[in-house]
Amino acid sequence: MDSIGTFYGIGVGPGDPELLTVKAINALKKIDVLIAPKTEKKSDSVALSIARPYLKPSVEIIFQTFPMVRDFAAEKKIFEANTDEILKNLRGGKNVGFATLGDPMFYSTYIYIFELLEPRGVKIVTVSGVPAFLAIAAQIGRPLAYGNDILTIIPATAELDAIKNFLDKADATVLMKVYKNFPEVVDALAARNLIDEAILVSRCGLDDEKIITDVAAHKDEPLNYLSTILTRRSHE
Numbered sequence: 001m002d003s004i005g006t007f008y009g010i011g012v013g014p015g016d017p018e019l020l021t022v023k024a025i026n027a028l029k030k031i032d033v034l035i036a037p038k039t040e041k042k043s044d045s046v047a048l049s050i051a052r053p054y055l056k057p058s059v060e061i062i063f064q065t066f067p068m069v070r071d072f073a074a075e076k077k078i079f080e081a082n083t084d085e086i087l088k089n090l091r092g093g094k095n096v097g098f099a100t101l102g103d104p105m106f107y108s109t110y111i112y113i114f115e116l117l118e119p120r121g122v123k124i125v126t127v128s129g130v131p132a133f134l135a136i137a138a139q140i141g142r143p144l145a146y147g148n149d150i151l152t153i154i155p156a157t158a159e160l161d162a163i164k165n166f167l168d169k170a171d172a173t174v175l176m177k178v179y180k181n182f183p184e185v186v187d188a189l190a191a192r193n194l195i196d197e198a199i200l201v202s203r204c205g206l207d208d209e210k211i212i213t214d215v216a217a218h219k220d221e222p223l224n225y226l227s228t229i230l231t232r233r234s235h236e
Contacts, residue, residue: 005032005090007122008097009104009114011129012050014226015205019130020054027127028054031097033089035082036063037109046206046226047099062089066109083116090122101226102131107155107176132228133174136201140211142230145172149232156185156229164188172232179223186219189231198231 008027013019020028028034028051036045045063064082067075089096104110104126117124133153137144145151152170154163156178167173167188178185178200189195200212202224212218215229 003093004122005093005095006030007086007090007117007124008095009110009124009126010051010097010099011103011108011127012047012099012101013130013205014102014132014135015046015050015203015209016135017050017053019135019205020050021128021130024127024129025054027125028097028099029056030095031055031059032094033060033062033096035086035096035098036061037066037098037100038063039066045099047101050101051097051099079112079116083113086113086117087120087122100129103129106131132201132204132226133176133230136199136204136228136230139204140199140201140230142199144174144230156181160184160188164192167192167194173230175229175231177225178227178229179225182221182223182227183219185229186216189229190216194231194233197234198229200227200229202227204228 036048038045100108100110149171151172153174198215202210
């Protein structure tokens with residue numbers, strides 16, 4: 001029986017292939033199989049496009065479809081089927097990589113695969129990546145937090161009342177996945193005098209990146225899933 005391969009969860013950052021860490025690039029060079037996650041609505045994988053320059057020519061690409069997780073228990077069968085496919089390759093002696101946008105342990109599909117694989121006796125190496133909001137802050141020259149500022153990270157897919165509650169408390173805020181209820185988020189920011197400091201970046205580091213500084217003026221425009229808002233209370 002062949003030895004069991006190693007499973008690598010590899011954070012490939014927000015979009016720019018130059019933002020991959022040295023550790024991530026080294027991990028990509030070790031793998032025999034790359035899992036390229038995609039959603040039901042897309043035929044491609046952004047994570048794969050970022051990782052591709054660092055893959056060896058012989059790597060096998062396996063596309064796996066994952067739902068947008070709102071209730072993991074309801075979607076568990078899909079994750080278990082994808083995990084079984086990964087296990088089959090690992091037990092065949094292959095090193096398998098799972099490419100994920102941003103960081104693997106931060107709002108990532110990888111987390112669910114990691115938790116299913118961890119009890120199965122395979123070696124897992126998780127490689128950190130640059131989250132989009134950090135890349136955005138660097139690119140636009142926006143410090144995220146000063147001194148004792150409280151930075152709050154909010155998935156805009158959360159309940160609107162919860163979003164408003166945390167906006168009331170935070171000194172600085174990152175709002176992720178604002179594509180779904182953008183107009184409501186804009187109104188909530190405006191009601192708290194946070195709209196003038198808001199900057200929205202969509203598809204950071206990719207060829208079609210968009211930066212919006214007048215967020216309120218674009219309130220009714222559709223957004224890509226990979227859209228993030230940074231805002232803060234005026235800092236003197």
